[in-house]
Amino acid sequence: MANIRIGIGGWTYEPWRGTFFPEKWPQKRELEYASRQLSAIEINGTYYSGFKPATFAGWAEVVPDDFVFTVKASRFCTNRKVLAEGGESIARFVGQGIVELGPKLGPILWQFMATKKFDADDFGAFLKLLPASHEGVALRHAVQVRHDSFHVPEFVALCRAAGVAIVYAESADYPAIADVTGDFVYARLENAVEEEPQGYSSTALDHWAVVAKEWAAGGSPEGLPYVADPAPKTPRDTFIFMINGAKVRAPAAAQALIARI
Template sequence: MLCQAAGMAAPVSAPIRIGIGGWTYAPWRGGVFYPPKLRQADELGHACSVLTGLEIEGTYHRLATPASYAKWAAAAPDDFVFSVKASRFCTNRRVLADAGEGIATFLDSGLTELGPKLGPILWQFMATKQFDPDDFGAFLRLLPATHKGVKLRHAIEPRHESFRDPAFIAMARAAGVAIVFADAKFPQFADLTGDFAYARLQAAQADVETGYPAAELDHWATVARGWAAGETPAGLAYVDPAPAPSMPRETFLFFINGAKERAPAAAQALIERVGRA
């Protein structure tokens, strides 16, 4: 049996956060995910007690308020982390360099009320948005490292094939932002460019109780553990063949869309495989 040599440091691994997008969805009620007769007001608390992360998606369509962010933070355990989807008015525009006012408005809407429970901000781009190096570089320079004394982390989700360009990977890496990995429908970017990893899994199947077959969940558990340990997992769709710098990366993995009714079961099955953060 192998054992750790005396004085040898244990392998370092960052937390793995696993969850779903949003928490208000009628098909999750009545015993599917939420216990029967659970009040809707208590659904967030239940989700936070079972999962290890949540992606706040409603903020993509409309700004939340400081009171809402504070209420969400109060409903979650101390070690829980939310990611926040940025307003579409910041990213769905012809000239990204002009997004400064929209970004400031979004950041001032109260997300810092989450405090230490604030995870990455997700900046998602439409599938029609193509890579313009100058304009996209200007957008990245608009993303601040802190806001009101709270550290900010940024994840960007391009959805157009033109972003599969080594210049884009280098740009994201220089800015320290993570590129979202999505497993369905859109081009994949597995390149690690920030100090955390962010995946949105969207290929759940309605006829599979856990959304994904067991073998696929095993695969994603291996990938998540690899990211958390600082590895560059093999078999994913990379743009830059050079491996990313090795460092433990806090890992965020959310089950989004696909057969949405299966998302909570998929998240719980993956948590069972990797353990709680």
């Protein structure tokens, strides 16, 4: 079985102070605390703006050696009419200093608007723009699409050919694609509810623990929505993030799932 990493989106959120972070915990040390309760964090701020190399290096210094960040790509790369014209934006995003995270750099998440429709030629051209490495650091890529038009075998085939993972996003608002297409699995669980102290019921958390182990072992778990034939069975690093939904419950949900794994 490959590694299973479970986390949340970001680490700066006022309602987590006193619920996840201890009372009066210094805000400057919130990443330090969060990274010792979880095994991964999805950096979301990079979607909205750029950061300096020193900032990424500083984050890497704060967290444990076995901790991993995933990084959400800039919206200027994905929120465009013609994706094939995004090469300059992609280069700017990758070159801003994310490689300063070094071995703590996990996959890059490329998220698309819910209105973005599948165009095989354009999306295929976009996938070819994604670099395999930068300054000697290997890069892995995951794409999150949220329009029904992507639910076709052709999209899955494009991602498999490129070695890019399709994000499985459990959402009440958008349809999901569970086909495994890369050498890792990236899942975003977005249906937490505030009424549940851990965001999800015990039954649901038990279910996701089973699914996570099957993904890590290389399987394609039953009961999830697929549009193509299963991928070959081989162990894959698995990243699961409790994100959106009832955000205040995300850390508790992640910790509860970690305990089950």
